[in-house]
Amino acid sequence: MRDKPAATPDGYCTNKTPVSGTIRQINATATGPKFFHLHGRRYAACPCGRDSVSLTDRDNLRRHKQPQG
Ligand SMILES: [Zn+2]
Numbered sequence: 404m405r406d407k408p409a410a411t412p413d414g415y416c417t418n419k420t421p422v423s424g425t426i427r428q429i430n431a432t433a434t435g436p437k438f439f440h441l442h443g444r445r446y447a448a449c450p451c452g453r454d455s456v457s458l459t460d461r462d463n464l465r466r467h468k469q470p471q472g
Pocket of ligand 1: 417418468
């Protein structure tokens with residue numbers, strides 16, 4: 404994949420900027436009580452190929468590993 408962000412030697416992605424337009428918030432009222440523990444969590448895609456990285460309060464991507472291969 405082109406434009407893939409750098410990764411640390413142990414495979415973690417160094418990018419913290421979500422792909423614009425991909426931020427979304429889990430709404431438990433839509434998914435049902437089974438997923439209530441996810442309520443309010445926000446996710447976004449990363450250019451490395453991960454499409455559901457959770458976000459910090461500052462809209463930075465949490466530390467995550469890049470997809471293998
Ligand atoms: Zn990434």
